[in-house]
Structures are given as C-alpha cells and as structure tokens.
Amino acid sequence: MPTTPLFGPYGSSALPFIDRFAAHGANAFWFHGFDAPALDACARYDIVACVEFKTFRADFDAYPELIPIGVDGRPIRYGKLVQGVCLSQTDFLAETEATLLDGLHTCQPAGIWLDYLTYAGWFETPAPDLQESCFCSACIADFCSATGIDAATPAQILAVAGDAWTRHKCERIARFAEHYAALIKAHLPDCIVGAYMCPWTPDEYDGALSRIFAQDYDLLAPSIDVFTPLIYAAKSGRTATWGRDFLAQAPAFAPVNRKMQLILDVLDFPDSLFATAEAELPSWGVQLFGGAQVFGDTQQAALFATAAAQIRQRRVS
Ligand SMILES: [Zn+2]
Structure with a gap:
C-alpha cells in the first residue's frame, strides 16, 4: 500500500475537477462503488483511486x-x-459479497x-x-x-x-x-x-x-x-476542533500500527480542516466529504492545498 498520506475529496461530483486535484494538494479521490469513469480518470491524472464500498x-x-x-x-x-x-439475513450478505467480488474481478482500485x-x-x-x-x-x-x-x-x-x-x-x-x-x-x-x-x-x-x-x-x-x-461537526452538533481533539485522544484507543485518517464534512470547511492541521499526531491525509464545491472553486481549493501542506509538514517534522 502507498506510504504517502492520501488527501482528496469524497464524492463523484468532484470528478469534473480531477484535472486540478494535484495543483490543489490532492493526490487521491474517494467515490462510491467500483465507478469505471472515476477509476479511469484517476489513472489518467495519476490520482490514487479509492472505492467506498457499502456493506x-x-x-x-x-x-x-x-x-x-x-x-x-x-x-x-x-x-x-x-x-x-x-446479520442473519444470508441472502443480503451473499449479495453484498457478490457485489464486492464483481468489482474485484473487473477493477483495480488502490484502496477500498x-x-x-x-x-x-x-x-x-x-x-x-x-x-x-x-x-x-x-x-x-x-x-x-x-x-x-x-x-x-x-x-x-x-x-x-x-x-x-x-x-x-x-x-x-x-x-x-x-x-x-x-x-x-x-x-x-x-x-x-x-x-x-x-x-x-x-x-x-x-x-x-x-x-x-x-x-x-x-x-x-x-x-x-x-x-x-466521520468527523461531521455541524451535523453532529460539535465544534470545528472536533477532529483535532479526536486525534489527540486516539492514541489511547486506536492501534498504534494502523493509520488514522479523518473524513471531514465540507459543511465544516475550512475551519475543521485547519483545526485538524494543528493536531500534534497528524491525520494520515484527509478525505473531504462533498469536496466538489471546494475543488470547483479556485480560492477554496487553495485553502485545501494550504491545510494539506501543513498536515504533510507535521508528518515530516
Ligand atoms: Zn437478527
């Protein structure tokens, strides 16, 4: 698996902007299911393709x-x-597994x-x-x-x-x-x-x-x-520092040899992303739920790039 932390939007509505991901600090793209156009675009623009799989x-x-x-x-x-x-509904479980296998037989995402x-x-x-x-x-x-x-x-x-x-x-x-x-x-x-x-x-x-x-x-x-x-602060009645606070607490319960990567909600952008960038133990990259509107707007995308650079800097410092 890649060792580089992954940053990028979640949601196929960001696909039209994939040509500018790299310029704005994103190296990955998360989307629902084994979405062929999204996978193809990721290959074309050298973006790490990640499937969200519904279980x-x-x-x-x-x-x-x-x-x-x-x-x-x-x-x-x-x-x-x-x-x-x-979870005793075996037909549903068989269908879920068949959908996963179908995708694995036809696609090669970098992450699921x-x-x-x-x-x-x-x-x-x-x-x-x-x-x-x-x-x-x-x-x-x-x-x-x-x-x-x-x-x-x-x-x-x-x-x-x-x-x-x-x-x-x-x-x-x-x-x-x-x-x-x-x-x-x-x-x-x-x-x-x-x-x-x-x-x-x-x-x-x-x-x-x-x-x-x-x-x-x-x-x-x-x-x-x-x-x-899923650090969706406004939806959950929390403040923009929730992600940073979560990362501070995570070492007490999260396995040390596994990566912790927040998904933030675009409704909390950019405050929650900049707060996350202050975390002493940084998030392993960030997913931005509903990130299309950020990557479709040059000024907003520049904010993403700035915060992503801060998180990357923390990882090396
Ligand atoms: Zn049951």
Missing part, C-alpha cells in the same frame, strides 16, 4: 426483513441515515474503504437514538451457540450477559471485516483496506461505539489498514 446498509422500506429487532422484540426505530442490518460495517444506528446527529439490536431469533441463537450462554430474551441477555453480548457483536463485525479484507487482498494484494468508523471515542455515549455499533478498534486492526472516523 451493511439497505432501504428498510423496501426490505423490511433486514431491519434489526430491538429489545422490545419489534423492528428498531430508524431514520433516513440508519446503517446496519440484521468498507462503509457501514456496523450494527444498526446512526450517529450524524447531536441527539442519537441508540438502540440495542439485533434480537431476532436467529441472532439470539447465534449468540447462545457462540458463547455457550443460555439466554432466550433480550432482557435476559442484557441483564446477565451484557458484556458478552457486546463482545459477540464486535467479534461478528470483525469477522466480516476479516472476510472482506481477505477477499480484497486475494485479488489486489497491495490494495489499502479502510473502514469508515463511528466517530466516537470508546467511552462516549456509554460505550456506544462497541455497545451499539459493534466497532472495536483492536478486533478490527488485523484487517483494516486505515481507520476513517
């Missing part, structure tokens, strides 16, 4: 069987940003970032609606057989085996990470495997990073080269 996200209105079951035995509440599905690799919920909000899941009969049976714990109801599980339940969910997510990473590396040995992360520290929201989203940095580390927390 556990689906249209619950169209596929209600994928909605995880909550503690009350009913499908969880959800809004439009919800991610995560019931696994997205929505979590249990169910959504976090791009100041007031997250955090619900334990999935308590469908198949997921409960999977828990009981994996742990040897005999608990039949959500209430029993949470009362007598809450820690084991959380651990089991994290291990389940980590196994999918391992499986997808193995498929990617088998086809593209040098491909970077990234993962988009819930941007909370392990202690926030009563441990929701693991308890609700089932993302455990240590369990994911063997499979994931680059961790990318």
Whole structure:
C-alpha cells in the first residue's frame, strides 16, 4: 500500500475537477462503488483511486426483513441515515459479497474503504437514538451457540450477559471485516483496506461505539489498514476542533500500527480542516466529504492545498 498520506475529496461530483486535484494538494479521490469513469480518470491524472464500498446498509422500506429487532422484540426505530442490518439475513450478505467480488474481478482500485460495517444506528446527529439490536431469533441463537450462554430474551441477555453480548457483536463485525479484507487482498494484494468508523471515542455515549455499533478498534486492526472516523461537526452538533481533539485522544484507543485518517464534512470547511492541521499526531491525509464545491472553486481549493501542506509538514517534522 502507498506510504504517502492520501488527501482528496469524497464524492463523484468532484470528478469534473480531477484535472486540478494535484495543483490543489490532492493526490487521491474517494467515490462510491467500483465507478469505471472515476477509476479511469484517476489513472489518467495519476490520482490514487479509492472505492467506498457499502456493506451493511439497505432501504428498510423496501426490505423490511433486514431491519434489526430491538429489545422490545419489534423492528428498531430508524431514520433516513440508519446503517446496519440484521446479520442473519444470508441472502443480503451473499449479495453484498457478490457485489464486492464483481468489482474485484473487473477493477483495480488502490484502496477500498468498507462503509457501514456496523450494527444498526446512526450517529450524524447531536441527539442519537441508540438502540440495542439485533434480537431476532436467529441472532439470539447465534449468540447462545457462540458463547455457550443460555439466554432466550433480550432482557435476559442484557441483564446477565451484557458484556458478552457486546463482545459477540464486535467479534461478528470483525469477522466480516476479516472476510472482506481477505477477499480484497486475494485479488489486489497491495490494495489499502479502510473502514469508515463511528466517530466516537470508546467511552462516549456509554460505550456506544462497541455497545451499539459493534466497532472495536483492536478486533478490527488485523484487517483494516486505515481507520476513517466521520468527523461531521455541524451535523453532529460539535465544534470545528472536533477532529483535532479526536486525534489527540486516539492514541489511547486506536492501534498504534494502523493509520488514522479523518473524513471531514465540507459543511465544516475550512475551519475543521485547519483545526485538524494543528493536531500534534497528524491525520494520515484527509478525505473531504462533498469536496466538489471546494475543488470547483479556485480560492477554496487553495485553502485545501494550504491545510494539506501543513498536515504533510507535521508528518515530516
Ligand atoms: Zn437478527
């Protein structure tokens, strides 16, 4: 995998501006799926091509069987940003894997970032609606057989085996990470495997990073080269220094031998990017979500270039 930190926009709407990425401090481009025009343009302009790959996200209105079951035995509440599905839905899992393999058979991206690799919920909000899941009969049976714990109801599980339940969910997510990473590396040995992360520290929201989203940095580390927390400050009711503060805390919980690379939201630009550039332990490059509007505007793009140069400078100083 490349050793140079990667900077650039996320989102195919930035594609028309790819000829100016390099002049404005960007050397990479993230886009949804195995997008042939984006991959071709990256090759033409010598830009590192990175695919965002959707794992556990689906249209619950169209596929209600994928909605995880909550503690009350009913499908969880959800809004439009919800991610995560019931992981006992084998048809959905087979389809996800087939889509990944299709892409790996036809494309050679330099990186693949696994997205929505979590249990169910959504976090791009100041007031997250955090619900334990999935308590469908198949997921409960999977828990009981994996742990040897005999608990039949959500209430029993949470009362007598809450820690084991959380651990089991994290291990389940980590196994999918391992499986997808193995498929990617088998086809593209040098491909970077990234993962988009819930941007909370392990202690926030009563441990929701693991308890609700089932993302455990240590369990994911063997499979994931680059961790990318979604630092969307305004959407999450945070300040522009959130990314810098996250990076300061990360050594306490993130594996030292893995890269930490923030994705920032264009709604927070440029303040959050310049704050990120002040971090003592710098981000391994930056993704800019919705970055098209920045790269389409020479003055804004110059700000990106300045901040990216500051982050690069920190890495060598
Ligand atoms: Zn389930």
